[in-house]
Amino acid sequence: MITAITIVLFVLFVGFQVLYIFIPLFCVKSPVKPSKRSEEAGITVLVPAYNEQNIILNCLQGILHLDYKNCETIFINDGSTDHTLELLDQSLTLKAVHRLPAYKLSYNEVNAVYQSERYPSIFVIDKHNGGKSDALNTGTDYAKHELVITLDADSVLDPNALTEINEAFLDEKVLAAGGMVQITQGFRGDFKRPTPVFSIPWLIRYQILQYLTNFYLHKTTQARLRSITVIAGAFGAFRKYALFEAEGYRKTVGEDMDITLRIQRLIKKRYRGHKLLFIPTAVCYTECPSNFKSLFSQRFRWQKGFIDCIFNFRKSFFRNLGFSVSTYLLLDSLILGTINAFPSIVIPIFLIFNKSYLFVVTLLLITILLAYQSIAAMIISTRYGVKYSRWDYVKIALFIPFEIVSYRLLGILFVTIGTILYFKDKEGWHSSERIGVKYQTFSEDINLPQEKIV
Amino acid sequence: MKRITFNLGFTIIFTLTFFLLINTFSNVLVQALPTEEAPKPKPFLPGESLHISSCQKWSSHIRDFKVKDGEEAKQITILLYHRIIDDSAIKDIHYTKEGELYPTIVLKSEFKKQMQYLKDQGYTTLTNEELKLFIQNRHKIPKKSIVITFDDGFKDNYEEAYPILKKHEFTALNFVIASYITKNTMEYKEGEVQYFSASDIKNSCDVFEFQSHTYNLHKRTKEGVAFLVDRDQQQIKEDLKTSIEVIRPVRPTFAYPYGEYDKEARNALKQLNIGMAFTSEFKDTGPNISMLEIPRKPVYPTDTIEDFKKKIK
Numbered sequence: 096m097i098t099a100i101t102i103v104l105f106v107l108f109v110g111f112q113v114l115y116i117f118i119p120l121f122c123v124k125s126p127v128k129p130s131k132r133s134e135e136a137g138i139t140v141l142v143p144a145y146n147e148q149n150i151i152l153n154c155l156q157g158i159l160h161l162d163y164k165n166c167e168t169i170f171i172n173d174g175s176t177d178h179t180l181e182l183l184d185q186s187l188t189l190k191a192v193h194r195l196p197a198y199k200l201s202y203n204e205v206n207a208v209y210q211s212e213r214y215p216s217i218f219v220i221d222k223h224n225g226g227k228s229d230a231l232n233t234g235t236d237y238a239k240h241e242l243v244i245t246l247d248a249d250s251v252l253d254p255n256a257l258t259e260i261n262e263a264f265l266d267e268k269v270l271a272a273g274g275m276v277q278i279t280q281g282f283r284g285d286f287k288r289p290t291p292v293f294s295i296p297w298l299i300r301y302q303i304l305q306y307l308t309n310f311y312l313h314k315t316t317q318a319r320l321r322s323i324t325v326i327a328g329a330f331g332a333f334r335k336y337a338l339f340e341a342e343g344y345r346k347t348v349g350e351d352m353d354i355t356l357r358i359q360r361l362i363k364k365r366y367r368g369h370k371l372l373f374i375p376t377a378v379c380y381t382e383c384p385s386n387f388k389s390l391f392s393q394r395f396r397w398q399k400g401f402i403d404c405i406f407n408f409r410k411s412f413f414r415n416l417g418f419s420v421s422t423y424l425l426l427d428s429l430i431l432g433t434i435n436a437f438p439s440i441v442i443p444i445f446l447i448f449n450k451s452y453l454f455v456v457t458l459l460l461i462t463i464l465l466a467y468q469s470i471a472a473m474i475i476s477t478r479y480g481v482k483y484s485r486w487d488y489v490k491i492a493l494f495i496p497f498e499i500v501s502y503r504l505l506g507i508l509f510v511t512i513g514t515i516l517y518f519k520d521k522e523g524w525h526s527s528e529r530i531g532v533k534y535q536t537f538s539e540d541i542n543l544p545q546e547k548i549v
Numbered sequence: 550m551k552r553i554t555f556n557l558g559f560t561i562i563f564t565l566t567f568f569l570l571i572n573t574f575s576n577v578l579v580q581a582l583p584t585e586e587a588p589k590p591k592p593f594l595p596g597e598s599l600h601i602s603s604c605q606k607w608s609s610h611i612r613d614f615k616v617k618d619g620e621e622a623k624q625i626t627i628l629l630y631h632r633i634i635d636d637s638a639i640k641d642i643h644y645t646k647e648g649e650l651y652p653t654i655v656l657k658s659e660f661k662k663q664m665q666y667l668k669d670q671g672y673t674t675l676t677n678e679e680l681k682l683f684i685q686n687r688h689k690i691p692k693k694s695i696v697i698t699f700d701d702g703f704k705d706n707y708e709e710a711y712p713i714l715k716k717h718e719f720t721a722l723n724f725v726i727a728s729y730i731t732k733n734t735m736e737y738k739e740g741e742v743q744y745f746s747a748s749d750i751k752n753s754c755d756v757f758e759f760q761s762h763t764y765n766l767h768k769r770t771k772e773g774v775a776f777l778v779d780r781d782q783q784q785i786k787e788d789l790k791t792s793i794e795v796i797r798p799v800r801p802t803f804a805y806p807y808g809e810y811d812k813e814a815r816n817a818l819k820q821l822n823i824g825m826a827f828t829s830e831f832k833d834t835g836p837n838i839s840m841l842e843i844p845r846k847p848v849y850p851t852d853t854i855e856d857f858k859k860k861i862k
């Protein structure tokens with residue numbers, strides 16, 4: 096019986112991995128041409144910020160360099176206790192303005208709304224602390240435009256990002272979309288012509304391979320199968336009415352997955368035939384954890400958020416959520432991702448003592464399969480213009496098999512401990528520490544008045 | 550166009566890699582598969598035959614041992630084995646409630662030692678025909694003569710015992726329950742209860758002399774009475790006749806299941822011209838004993854090599 100279950104799980108696992116390789120391989124055209132420019136629809140960019148003084152200006156630089164006219168940006172200062180607001184004031188020269196929200200969502204009290212005198216399309220909302228979801232609800236309620244972008248304060252938008260989003264949302268059936276999140280530590284030089292590099296700490300190499308695989312392969316596949324379950328919080332795009340009808344963000348560790356599932360529920364209930372997209376050409380650069388401690392706390396948070404969502408939507412599967420979303424979530428994410436992690440720890444020990452070669456053979460097969468997947472991720476990356484130097488490819492080739500049998504196994508820890516932590520302490524969550532080192536720059540940083548206040 | 554070629558190339562390499570890998574390790578992988586759909590054993594029906602007489606001809610040849618007067622054997626031992634199981638395949642099911650191995654089991658390692666001892670001591674294994682002449686006091690055999698017999702026809706006799714016997718150039722009598730022989734060859738699973746297949750028999754008929762252990766009477770009634778005692782003479786006769794048809798030995802010989810029999814059973818043997826029958830009475834064998842009550846000494850799992858030496862002295 097146990098063998099039968101193991102084999103079924105194994106076959107499912109292999110099945111999903113093969114899909115992740117071949118759907119993108121055959122669907123992504125090479126090279127991907129930049130979209131032609133249509134009329135600009137209005138876009139509101141929301142940046143929730145809580146104690147982000149180390150990096151908020153990087154994010155601001157990205158926004159100032161956006162190659163898109165018809166947009167406004169709203170920073171939501173979620174009751175920061177550091178100098179986030181002062182920094183913004185210095186750089187933007189803020190003045191209080193009167194602005195009315197749509198009053199469609201509820202959130203903590205707003206102290207004031209400011210507009211920048213230097214850049215009139217940039218606003219800052221100062222409010223009482225209520226968490227990321229509360230800040231996003233505030234921003235959505237105050238947004239002027241029909242398209243809303245949510246951006247993390249530690250992320251920098253690519254100058255073309257909004258153009259690409261705009262093109263994708265020309266299709267009325269698109270309710271929401273996720274962009275490509277790249278790791279800023281993996282690039283050097285100008286944001287306008289970023290050069291990917293691989294001579295970087297191994298912990299970051301691991302995360303880069305993971306992001307390239309997760310976005311270029313997994314998200315492309317999920318979008319094809321209409322089963323996107325997470326629009327990454329770092330960079331997502333939504334139609335405002337969808338956010339309103341979904342009743343905004345819920346206060347949880349995994350608010351990004353939660354809102355995605357709420358929108359999937361809308362699609363099932365009210366917007367048949369509408370869809371969620373992954374837009375690989377809309378790029379943002381985000382800083383990933385650079386030490387084990389912050390990586391662990393980030394991943395535990397993700398896993399807690401995931402389990403929380405599964406609990407929250409447990410009665411909705413298949414009834415209120417579409418078939419492919421439910422299947423994907425339960426099979427790939429829950430069973431293969433979480434439940435499987437527990438036997439993954441026990442089975443090898445069992446097999447080793449059972450002196451069977453089966454374990455070794457299975458491990459070999461999985462390693463090669465996953466290596467193929469990493470290779471496919473690199474191939475798809477080149478189609479989107481992420482091209483490494485030859486020497487870097489040698490490093491990547493050596494790193495791939497090593498990563499699968501070493502760093503990759505950390506995933507089991509993340510899942511196991513994250514799940515346990517969820518049941519032990521449902522509320523607590525720690526933000527990972529941001530260092531705020533600039534790995535990439537704009538060739539001409541826009542000069543912002545700055546005194547040393549940090 | 551270039552992309553399509555590339556994609557196809559990638560797909561082909563991917564497929565080939567896994568085809569090769571899975572092909573290389575198919576044995577390991579198949580073993581892991583649950584074998585619910587294992588084929589059912591197909592028995593030999595009454596009237597059907599194994600057709601092994603040509604490869605059993607060797608058993609009717611009488612060797613001249615050139616034994617000088619006074620050096621011939623007076624008493625010999627006939628050993629009785631049932632199952633030979635590899636030590637690593639022993640599981641809980643092989644133990645009695647008292648925590649000992651079932652007396653019908655002998656560990657492969659022990660069997661190896663025993664056969665090695667026989668070889669080292671220069672023992673000769675007699676055929677059924679030679680044994681018969683010895684009991685009839687018509688043929689001289691060496692002092693170090695022995696007869697090896699197996700009862701029931703377990704598949705492990707073929708998988709475990711046969712290679713060892715063959716290596717030492719020994720022969721043995723194998724009393725098979727004819728209805729348990731399978732026409733199709735089942736995959737060997739160490740330690741499990743499985744019986745000879747037709748091909749196992751054909752592959753080992755140069756070492757084993759196959760004889761009848763009934764067609765389907767190796768059973769007991771609810772009250773614990775052996776079928777050979779319980780059933781009437783006609784039924785026994787029919788059953789034995791069927792078993793002989795399946796096996797067609799050169800000279801039909803018989804071993805009583807559980808070593809139990811009564812007068813009716815013996816009469817049935819006589820009517821079928823079966824002139825020899827083995828019991829499991831723990832005794833040595835000498836000339837002029839009753840041909841229908843040939844004693845045998847079972848080898849037990851608890852026997853040490855010293856016990857074994859005593860047993861055959």
